[in-house]
Amino acid sequence: MNRSRTILLVEDNPNDVELTLRAFEQSKIKNEIVVVRDGKEALDFLFGTAAHAGRDLRNAPEVILLDLKLPKVDGLEVLRRMRADERTRRLPVVVMTSSNEEQDIISSYDLGANSFMRKPVDFSQFIEAVHQLGLYWLVLNEPPPG
């Protein structure tokens, strides 16, 4: 199976990035984690454009952790573009965000998010959540054939 088992983390807040990486680390998840800081970069990575030109697109990420509030192109727009493209249509997307606004949840699922997770303020809970998430998406979940 020609898969990279990469995790794509789309997150603009460096603190959150650090915390997330720490949480993965503490959860003993060893997969490569690619971090992009805004929606545009996320799309560039996924479609091999701009800074990511020439990337082997067959190495699709195992799961994408997508924040909604992002500079340039927001999370929902990223999701919409992904779902519109044959290459990324079926990639598992977990929306990870600070809010649990009903409207955000509804929009995310409408646009084809596979999961919605609210980042807990309590770091212990956050670590637990990341652990569960990694276990599920990287171990239990059967990814789309690609």
Place this chain on the structure above:
Amino acid sequence: MRLLPKTIRGEFGLFAVSLALPLVGLIGYGLYDRARDEFAATETRTRRLAESSADRAAQYVADLRNTLEAIARRPLVRAMDRARCDPSLADLVDLYPRAGSLIVVDNEGMILCSSRPLPRDRVLRIVDEDLLREMLADPRFRISKPVLGRVSGRWVVSAVQPVFGEGGAAVGTVAMATDLLQWRPFPTSDGLPEGAVITVVTADGTVIARSAEAEKWVGRKAWDERIVQQVLGLKEGVVRAQGPNGVDRIFGFKQVAELPWFVLAGLPEESVFAPARERLAQTGTLLALVVGLVLALSWGLAARISKPIRAIAEALRARAEGNEDVKVPVAGPVEVAGVARELNRLIEASARAERELEGRVRERTAQLEAANQELEGFSYSVSHDLRSPLRAIDGFSRMLTEDYGARLDDEGRRRLAVIRENSRRMGRLIDDLLDFARLGKKPLARSAIDMSSLAGEVYRELRAANPEGAPVFDLGPLPAGWGDPAMLRQVLANLLSNALKYVSKGRAPRIEMKGWADGDHNVYCVKDDGVGFDMAYYDKLFGVFQRLHSEEEFPGTGVGLAIVQRVVTRHGGRVWAESKPDEGSSFYFSLPKAAMNGFAVPPAAPGDRK
């Protein structure tokens, strides 16, 4: 009771009728009065006719008597000499023009002489024997009953006068017959009113003279004798009766002086009633025309007033029903048109006011919507932007503890713990605040709720999450609720978790939940036996972030009761509480019964209760 509807037309009609009625009454009375006068005049006329005829008849008889007396005194007659009497009698007849046919009879009734040539030797009893007998018994002037003459074959009455001889005794009788068909003791016929009939009858009702159709009636009984007696017993007067030929007449009557003869002068009632009827018909027609004209005029006048008023009412109704382009038609009398003009101004003014109001409402709504949007943006920002730094504070504090904890002393680690504790607490505050804010805008999805089973379920969940202690939960039967299930679940959860939090730490902690109906609301009560609170701070009880106990004693953000109040208020209910320090608290909330919202509560299915 009103016969006519209370409309302008009705009022005008009533007015016209009330004018017409006395007019009709007056004219009707006038007609009646005139008819009565005419009737009285007719009565008088019949009486005069009767009197005048009776006088003529009496005069005739008196003349007859004088004539017969004069004849009876003649020596030739007194001599009762058959051989000489005839020529002299013929002379006498010439002398006395009234003496038509004269005869002289002796006491046996034998004719001694006659003014007409008769078979002298024959005993002709021309005069009836009863009369002759009366004459012998009491010799004086008499008039016989009407008899059919034996010689002439005509109806006659005979006047008889005794002839006294030398000795003064009656020796014979002079008789003179009057042909009744010739006898007309009436005013000349051109003096008779039209239709007038004068009849002379004897006491037994036999007609002896009649002004019309004499041949038919003379000698016959015209009326029943008894009636004649009854009526004529009065001697004179007026009576209304049916005449012998079946015509209703007014009769004046009078007895002929000193004779058993009566004169009846009749005028047909028709002669009085016909002109009266004709006048009635003419006047009535005229009156009907006038009254009809007045009614029509008043009807038309009423229409001229009421029609524009109806049009105004119609326009106003259309306006009230929302048609804003309606103009009240300005028509009709000046006053009505004035009202219409003023109404138009009023309508315009109210439309202007409405437009202004609508404009203001739109403006306000826009402002409110903007404010609402800002608030939503605010809460979105709060949930997003405030939580991230908090997470960083907490996360990095923990990382610090984990990575560098060994290098810190106890005080340093404690302070880091304080930082983490406060960041977590702020996270809870933000969450609760957001929950509270969301409650205000979320629409209510009401349905019937089995409150007993909901309360039991909520309590079990709370106990499962916090299994410390073992309070007694006394859940009484609760009336069914009508509301948003998720929100009311929140209310019960907040109240019950409060009760669990504050319930006494003593030996038999106890939480009670009861419910009952109170008018159109159901009331629910959650009671604990815990620390309670001082009612002096009651005002703060349901405020956001208001706490009556220290965080150390009882953890919490102070939003729970505020949420309870907001939910219950949105359901149209009320929240209140009673407490004394150390004696427990009772929290009450009420919910309108379903019927208040126009719905019926469906009975809970047996499976609903868990």
